[in-house]
Amino acid sequence: MSRMxxxxxxxxxxxxxxCAYSLARAGLxxxxxxxxxxxxxxxxxxxxxxxCCDKTSPAELELAQVSAGLWAGLAEGLDLDFEYGNTGVIxxxxxxxxxxxxxxxxxxxxxxxxxxxxxxxxGLLALEPNLAPDLAGGIYYLDEAQVDARxxxxxxxxxxRRCGAxxxxxxxxxxxxxxxxxxxxxxxxxxxxxxxxxxxxxxxVWSNEIAASxxxxxxxxxxxxxxxxxxxxxxxxQHPLLEGSYAASVHADTSAAQVALVAxxxxxxxxxxxxxxxxxxxxxxxxRAVAQAIAARAMRYxxxxxxxxxxxxxxxxxxxxxxxxxxxxxxxxxxxxYLATGHEGAGIGLAPVTxxxxxxxxxxxxxxxxxxxxxxxxxxxxxxxGDLIQDAAAVRAAA
Amino acid sequence: xxxxxxxxxxxxxxxxxxxxxxxxxxxCGLRVALLDERSLPGGQYxxxxxxxxxxxxxxxxxxxxxxxxxxxxxxxxxxxVTVWNVEAGLTLGLFAxxxxxxxAAGAIVLASGAREQVAPFPGWTxxxxxxAGAAQLLAKRHGVLPGRRVLVAGSGPLLLAVAAKLSALGAxxxxxxxxxxxAQWLSHAPAARGQGGRFAEGWRYLxxxxxxxxxxxxxxxxxxxxxxxxxxxxxxxxLDRAGRPLRxxxxxxxxxxxxxxxxxxxxxxxxxxxxxWMVFDPLRGGWxxxxxxxxxSTASGLFVAGETGGVGGAGLALLTGxxxxxxxxxxxxxxxxxxxxxxxxxxxxxxxxELRFAGMLNAVCAPPGGLSEIITDETIxxxxxxxxxxxxxxxxxxxxxxxxxxxxxxxTRIGQGPCQGRTCGPIAGRLIAAEAGCSPExxxxxxxxxxxxxxxLGALAALEAAGDAA
Ligand SMILES: Cc1cc2nc3c(=O)[nH]c(=O)nc-3n(C[C@H](O)[C@H](O)[C@H](O)COP(=O)(O)OP(=O)(O)OC[C@H]3O[C@@H](n4cnc5c(N)ncnc54)[C@H](O)[C@@H]3O)c2cc1C
Ligand SMILES: Cc1cc2nc3c(=O)[nH]c(=O)nc-3n(C[C@H](O)[C@H](O)[C@H](O)COP(=O)(O)OP(=O)(O)OC[C@H]3O[C@@H](n4cnc5c(N)ncnc54)[C@H](O)[C@@H]3O)c2cc1C
Numbered sequence: 001m002s003r004m005x006x007x008x009x010x011x012x013x014x015x016x017x018x019c020a021y022s023l024a025r026a027g028l029x030x031x032x033x034x035x036x037x038x039x040x041x042x043x044x045x046x047x048x049x050x051x052c053c054d055k056t057s058p059a060e061l062e063l064a065q066v067s068a069g070l071w072a073g074l075a076e077g078l079d080l081d082f083e084y085g086n087t088g089v090i091x092x093x094x095x096x097x098x099x100x101x102x103x104x105x106x107x108x109x110x111x112x113x114x115x116x117x118x119x120x121x122x123g124l125l126a127l128e129p130n131l132a133p134d135l136a137g138g139i140y141y142l143d144e145a146q147v148d149a150r151x152x153x154x155x156x157x158x159x160x161r162r163c164g165a166x167x168x169x170x171x172x173x174x175x176x177x178x179x180x181x182x183x184x185x186x187x188x189x190x191x192x193x194x195x196x197x198x199x200x201x202x203x204x205v206w207s208n209e210i211a212a213s214x215x216x217x218x219x220x221x222x223x224x225x226x227x228x229x230x231x232x233x234x235x236x237x238q239h240p241l242l243e244g245s246y247a248a249s250v251h252a253d254t255s256a257a258q259v260a261l262v263a264x265x266x267x268x269x270x271x272x273x274x275x276x277x278x279x280x281x282x283x284x285x286x287x288r289a290v291a292q293a294i295a296a297r298a299m300r301y302x303x304x305x306x307x308x309x310x311x312x313x314x315x316x317x318x319x320x321x322x323x324x325x326x327x328x329x330x331x332x333x334x335x336x337x338y339l340a341t342g343h344e345g346a347g348i349g350l351a352p353v354t355x356x357x358x359x360x361x362x363x364x365x366x367x368x369x370x371x372x373x374x375x376x377x378x379x380x381x382x383x384x385x386g387d388l389i390q391d392a393a394a395v396r397a398a399a
Numbered sequence: 400x401x402x403x404x405x406x407x408x409x410x411x412x413x414x415x416x417x418x419x420x421x422x423x424x425x426x427c428g429l430r431v432a433l434l435d436e437r438s439l440p441g442g443q444y445x446x447x448x449x450x451x452x453x454x455x456x457x458x459x460x461x462x463x464x465x466x467x468x469x470x471x472x473x474x475x476x477x478x479x480v481t482v483w484n485v486e487a488g489l490t491l492g493l494f495a496x497x498x499x500x501x502x503a504a505g506a507i508v509l510a511s512g513a514r515e516q517v518a519p520f521p522g523w524t525x526x527x528x529x530x531a532g533a534a535q536l537l538a539k540r541h542g543v544l545p546g547r548r549v550l551v552a553g554s555g556p557l558l559l560a561v562a563a564k565l566s567a568l569g570a571x572x573x574x575x576x577x578x579x580x581x582a583q584w585l586s587h588a589p590a591a592r593g594q595g596g597r598f599a600e601g602w603r604y605l606x607x608x609x610x611x612x613x614x615x616x617x618x619x620x621x622x623x624x625x626x627x628x629x630x631x632x633x634x635x636x637x638l639d640r641a642g643r644p645l646r647x648x649x650x651x652x653x654x655x656x657x658x659x660x661x662x663x664x665x666x667x668x669x670x671x672x673x674x675x676w677m678v679f680d681p682l683r684g685g686w687x688x689x690x691x692x693x694x695x696s697t698a699s700g701l702f703v704a705g706e707t708g709g710v711g712g713a714g715l716a717l718l719t720g721x722x723x724x725x726x727x728x729x730x731x732x733x734x735x736x737x738x739x740x741x742x743x744x745x746x747x748x749x750x751x752x753e754l755r756f757a758g759m760l761n762a763v764c765a766p767p768g769g770l771s772e773i774i775t776d777e778t779i780x781x782x783x784x785x786x787x788x789x790x791x792x793x794x795x796x797x798x799x800x801x802x803x804x805x806x807x808x809x810x811t812r813i814g815q816g817p818c819q820g821r822t823c824g825p826i827a828g829r830l831i832a833a834e835a836g837c838s839p840e841x842x843x844x845x846x847x848x849x850x851x852x853x854x855x856l857g858a859l860a861a862l863e864a865a866g867d868a869a
Contacts, residue, residue, distance in 0.1 A: 037798060037806040044809050150809045158797075169798070230856060231817050268784065268812060273856075286848045288484060288492065288501075288862070295860035306857030311817050313848050 005031040005166070007362060008187060008196035010173050010210060013043040014149055014351045015340050016202035017156035022355030023200075024163035026363055031196060032157070032165060033189065035172040039153040041204045042347070045284070045316025047227065047264050047272055048083075048149040049240055050349040052114050053091055053141040054247040056105075059379040060325060061112050063353055066376065070352035071145060079162075080155035082147050083267045089144035090119070090128060092135055092301060093244040099136040102244050106139050115142040130236055130304040146240055146264060149348045156351070173203070175213030176337070184214060184336035200338045200358055205282070205317045207341040214334060217390035218327065220342045222282055222317035225275045226290045228298070229312040232269035236304065240264040243301065250324060250345055255279050257290055261297040271305070273298045277318075277345075286313040318344045326350060328357050328380040329368055333389050338362070339382050354380075406432045406475070408727045409491055409504035411482045411669060414442015415458065415713045416705020417510035418465040419720030420727070424508075425473040427728035432502065433474050434493065436481040436852075440469055442512055442705075443532075444713040457596060458713035465717075483850035485509075485673040489700050492849060492862075499858040506700050506727035509670055510720060513663035513684060513706035518553075518766035519826055521775050522624030522633075523659070524782060531561040531660040544570045546656025550633055552576035552621045553660045555764035556597075559604040559615075561658055566611045573652055574614040578638060578661070578770070579763045581617055587759035593752045620644060621659065622773045630657055642767020662764035663710040664825055670707065671847040673698040679840035681765060682758035683709030685825060686844055692743070693726035694719060702727050711757030718750045771833035780830065781823040783816020791827060795834045802835050803843045804828055817853060820845040 007023055009016045012034035024030045034040070050068050055061040075084035093099035106116045117140040124138040125131060157167060168191075175188040176199065186195045201207050205222040243261035252258055257278035264272045276290045291313055298305055321327060321342035331337050338361060340354050357377055360367045368377040382388060410421040413435035421433040433440075445462040455463070469476055477495070484492025491502045515530045522528070529545055531553060537543045544565060550573045551562045562575045591598070608615060622644045623634040632653045636644035664685040667677060675688040675696035688696040688703050695702050704723035705716035725742050728734040774780070776789025794810035795801045804820070804827055807813055813827055814820025820827075828842035850859070 037801060037803075037809065039809045040806070154810065228856070228859075229815075231853065268815070270815070288486065288849060291849065292859055292862045295856050295862075299857060299860040306855065308856050309817070309853035310850055310856050310859055311853050312815070312819060313850070315848075 011203035018355035416720035420724035423724030643769030
């Protein structure tokens with residue numbers, strides 16, 4: 001790229017990749033800067049579910065639905081196959097009370113256009129014969145989908161590059177430089193200063209340190225999740241399965257490790273068994289206790305797995321935000337900087353809509369203020385957390 | 400909280416190194432648990448029936464002594480135990496008889512040995528193609544031959560031993576192909592000083608083979624195996640100095656089995672789990688834990704013995720095992736520093752000689768870099784997930800920045816099957832190096848996380864309960 005790009009995207013996880021794609025497709029010249037390699041962060045250490053069934057507010061649900069629609073289009077449109085499948089998801093309940101509560105929520109979601117089918121115990125076993133026989137029932141969310149998150153990241157990046165975007169790997173952004181007017185004009189990197197017309201910060205849980213260099217304090221924290229991988233178990237499950245308490249575990253912001261079963265089958269036939277939620281800083285090691293807790297949840301629901309081998313485990317860091325919604329859009333008082341982070345446990349699902357929102361902001365700065373946007377941009381507007389400028393002096397010094 | 404079982408020293412692996420370490424620590428009065436997933440002690444070397452007809456080698460004699468001492472019960476010997484986790488706090492995860500448990504130790508000695516290295520070529524996944532070590536095991540343990548017309552190829556002394564064994568059992572060994580050249584060995588000649596016993600052994604194999612009219616050829620390798628259901632013939636090519644196969648002088652040989660191996664590389668997964676710092680050292684056979692003079696890794700209390708610390712044969716394994724066992728005893732206060740130093744000084748001369756010789760073998764026997772050329776795009780590199788060389792090369796090209804195994808794992812499914820990249824890791828590392836023009840060291844290793852060995856889900860789920868019962 002010889003001349004200064006219109007926009008530089010910092011981070012090439014699934015969110016950065018989606019932003020690069022939407023921006024490049026909108027005709028902007030894009031430079032993506034990645035510290036390691038694409039999907040080196042959380043987007044390689046996760047499940048790949050595109051969910052509506054865990055969304056608790058209409059605004060959050062709308063965001064998820066728009067994004068799910070975009071994923072379906074990308075599955076058709078992108079060249080690289082990323083193992084998109086839309087078999088739906090079954091939420092399983094061990095107790096009658098749990099099932100009842102789940103049904104009430106499901107009915108609310110139906111009002112927003114989500115398609116569900118209620119399953120009693122027999123109906124559940126008919127669809128998933130390997131489930132424990134003593135479960136109360138389930139709710140089949142028919143439109144849910146799944147992707148291979150790594151390949152999806154690569155597919156978005158490949159498509160972005162075909163639209164002219166450039167990717168530079170092995171370049172770490174160490175800070176942001178602002179001009180006298182406070183505008184972010186350059187990224188300080190391990191390969192020198194890189195100027196761009198605007199910057200999209202999509203570095204997942206690592207966004208904070210970069211933002212801090214511009215005097216901003218983001219409310220994003222790493223929330224670790226662990227997944228066990230079994231040897232190939234073809235036919236063990238027909239749909240991705242979620243334990244009924246999953247949504248509750250998302251919203252329980254305690255420091256104690258939360259574990260709720262998520263079972264997903266990859267195209268290769270291995271089962272991904274998750275997952276946990278804990279606040280333990282940036283530690284990505286797999287702990288024995290958490291691995292054991294996940295195994296125990298899996299045994300409760302899928303006892304047929306007893307003799308299946310666990311062949312691997314991994315852990316990733318979800319970019320948690322206080323209201324479980326991402327931060328997407330400009331930052332008041334810091335022109336030239338756009339955030340695309342804080343997607344927590346939904347960054348795979350929400351990546352395409354993130355890219356679209358970011359692209360609209362960059363094309364039309366009035367986007368978020370216009371009435372026609374039906375609140376999508378406002379739902380995720382970083383300004384909802386108030387003034388993110390933590391250290392005005394540092395901001396001036398940086399300038 | 401479940402009661403955690405505790406011992407003074409836990410030794411992983413009951414090969415020559417583990418045996419020596421366990422007995423050395425027990426001599427100092429410590430409670431030692433010796434764990435091995437196999438049902439018999441002795442590791443790869445002290446197999447029943449290992450001795451070739453004649454006299455025992457010195458290592459076999461010394462190893463035999465250790466095996467007899469094991470029977471006296473000084474050490475808590477636990478066969479059939481697979482170690483699947485090592486935590487930096489010196490707690491092991493064990494699996495035996497369908498149960499997962501934990502074992503805490505004051506010191507751990509890792510002596511989990513090494514594994515054979517292979518270099519793929521088109522057709523290497525055909526039935527009838529196996530590693531030389533596997534053929535050796537089949538022959539020795541079960542008296543089974545891999546085939547009737549066998550070609551043995553690769554590098555290193557194991558080829559001779561295997562060919563001699565197969566020939567003695569009645570197979571027709573078509574030829575033994577050694578990829579290295581005599582000049583390479585001569586350049587290391589000083590390292591061979593004091594290794595008369597080894598050369599006598601090698602000479603015996605060679606003369607046995609000559610009697611059986613087996614051709615032994617330097618500087619050539621198998622570049623392809625052909626066959627419908629199983630291997631029927633192999634293509635053999637001479638190599639240039641860089642190990643690149645030449646076009647001229649190729650021949651096709653009819654066989655019904657092919658045994659290949661290119662030396663060994665340390666089994667380091669357990670050390671990696673404990674967070675020990677790894678270094679790439681061609682003289683040690685590839686990636687190995689960094690250790691100090693007491694063989695302690697950078698993970699405090701975790702000692703490394705035998706081929707886990709560097710490929711070097713049974714003699715070196717016995718020596719390093721003893722040092723690691725004594726150093727572990729020193730850590731626990733069961734041996735004085737003076738006594739440790741004295742013991743080390745007594746072994747130092749032999750250790751140095753063995754190390755020098757091992758360095759030569761590892762340097763000369765490593766798979767030649769030039770051999771990556773014969774790997775066609777269709778050749779499978781990761782057998783578990785059936786990832787081809789073409790996919791890996793495409794990823795390196797497409798990603799224009801992939802230099803590491805870790806990154807390759809994002810682009811392809813390499814290393815994600817049951818073996819977790821133990822076989823394909825080094826192969827893919829060399830392939831990246833050839834493709835991207837960097838060193839295999841820069842390619843790094845796959846990340847290792849628990850369980851390091853496949854572990855049944857039910858056993859993992861019941862882990863605490865199992866600890867309770869213990
Ligand atoms: C166990 C688990 C299960 C999950 N399951 C799901 C699921 O089923 N569905 C779903 O939608 N979501 C799921 N998630 C959440 C999802 O994985 C994340 O929300 C998503 O991956 C975040 O993507 P990202 O691009 O923001 O971050 P990342 O993927 O972490 O990308 C950030 C990138 O920035 C780079 N970077 C960091 N610092 C710098 C720097 N200084 N300079 C340049 N580059 C830098 C990093 O190397 C990285 O590549 C799960 C997460 C976990 C942990
Ligand atoms: C076919 C063959 C022929 C050989 N011939 C000779 C020769 O003639 N002369 C010579 O000097 N050397 C020879 N060697 C090399 C010799 O065998 C090794 O140098 C020696 O065995 C190394 O000893 P060690 O104790 O380090 O490892 P090993 O003997 O390999 O022992 C390692 C032990 O660790 C156990 N183990 C590994 N991982 C785990 C785990 N996770 N949990 C539980 N247990 C585990 C294994 O089961 C094994 O028993 C030969 C090797 C082979 C394969």
